[in-house]
Amino acid sequence: MTITPDSTTPPGHGTDNPTVASSSPSADEFAERFLDSTLATAETMSVYLGERLGWYRCLVDHGPLTADDLASRTATDARYAREWLEMQAAFGILDADLSSNSTTFGISPGVAEVLTDTSSRSYLGALPRMFAASFGRLSELLDAYRTGGGVSWDQLGADARECQAALNKPWFDADLAPALAAIDHIHQRLSRPGAKIADIGFGAGHSTIALAHAYPEATFVGLDVDAASVQMARDNAEAEGLGDRVQFHLAGGEEAVAHGPFDAAFAFECLHDMPRPVEVLAATRQALAPGAPMIVMDEAVSDEFSGPADELDKLMYGFSLFVCLPDSMSSPPSVATGTVMRPATLRSYAEQAGFRSVEVLPIEDFSFFRFYELRTG
Structure with missing residues (x-):
């Protein structure tokens, strides 16, 4: 089950008992799972950066943008912006257009809704803030x-x-x-x-x-x-x-x-x-x-x-x-x-x-x- 605010089924109401199909993972299986968790942690905290620095909102309002354009519009550093943009594209959060000499990055409507639309029931853009605080x-x-x-x-x-x-x-x-x-x-x-x-x-x-x-x-x-x-x-x-x-x-x-x-x-x-x-x-x-x-x-x-x-x-x-x-x-x-x-x-x-x-x-x-x-x- 994928957890999103508007699709969560309260647990205890289903028919599956998670203990029935459980089994102890091998070392390789757990190592792979833990690597996935590490990647998810990195992804989560990268969203924190983008949300707090206004990068997602800028891409919604003015994108697609190059790293220099994004940095200029948000008063941030271009080198950090480029690294973040490439990482976001590597994770499939943002779309990268490599067709010109200056790569531009855009945000799709679905991603934009989840990360920037504070009136949407699907909004989760602020979620990383809780873990960042901790x-x-x-x-x-x-x-x-x-x-x-x-x-x-x-x-x-x-x-x-x-x-x-x-x-x-x-x-x-x-x-x-x-x-x-x-x-x-x-x-x-x-x-x-x-x-x-x-x-x-x-x-x-x-x-x-x-x-x-x-x-x-x-x-x-x-x-x-x-x-x-x-x-x-x-x-x-x-x-x-x-x-x-x-x-x-x-x-x-x-x-x-x-x-x-x-x-x-x-x-x-x-x-x-x-x-x-x-x-x-x-x-x-x-x-x-x-x-x-x-x-x-x-x-x-x-x-x-x-x-x-x-x-x-x-x-x-x-x-x-x-x-x-x-x-x-x-x-x-x-x-x-x-x-x-x-x-x-x-x-x-x-x-x-x-x-x-x-x-x-x-x-x-x-x-x-x-x-x-x-x-x-």
Whole structure:
């Protein structure tokens, strides 16, 4: 299965058991596989260079271009540009035209959409930023692995927060409100005049903003512990003209009671990062109005560990090793969930927090995610 945001099938729903066909590779087989992985790493980080330096965007807007033209238009060095362009063509990302004395390089529409169209559900151009953020902290990660410490979201910096925001934004913008509107009882709650909605761990605020556009009679309160994210979300809300109905606070989910009561609460792709998720869920439950639900969106990983896994689980283990688990463990005491939060783990957290039941909502084909409804009654 090839992992792309609009084609991922949530694991645990298929019929194949990956352990049945597994076998130990020979030395030659594993060496070949590991070389492929090394090439993929080089490709991924080359995309980081092209995305951050504006080279892909320049090729979309002005290409095909020679190395000198690309360097001139982007205020970068021509020798580095030529090496990068040739490498991109060698990997089949860019097209090279060798018919003239000066080789030109172009980008095809499909590649351009994935790497530069930030409104497309297929957009992945920012994805390497998350690994770049982590790789820049490898010495701290090694120390954390030895001592049981961590590397915080704040330490990972702008690359990490901008990556997560950019990858989720097209899904929140286009699909979040319609997905929730299809769940009648949730839609009715969000549509109530004067409804007050919480967004716990809002990041750049794109989830909150999407819901605020869809439900104009509601007000929204966001809580997040990352100061830079709070400012980014406030700027985004002001740019959308929603400053009067959307408030973003620098506060943890444990402080939800002080801002309630809420007619509904959401936690989008953040619960697995929290060092103390039970405390956050318990505080949110106490902040909910009678009968109000909490919706948790988190990774749609398989139901249980079974050894060899599909590509989605593998990707989430990658994020867990380098980003989410170290972030969670940077704030002790931590339950150290990690990105691969199984449904049973979430159910256990919800039960400890005092919720009566957890149901998986019938929202499918929503990027990498699964939606849970936590109920108080």
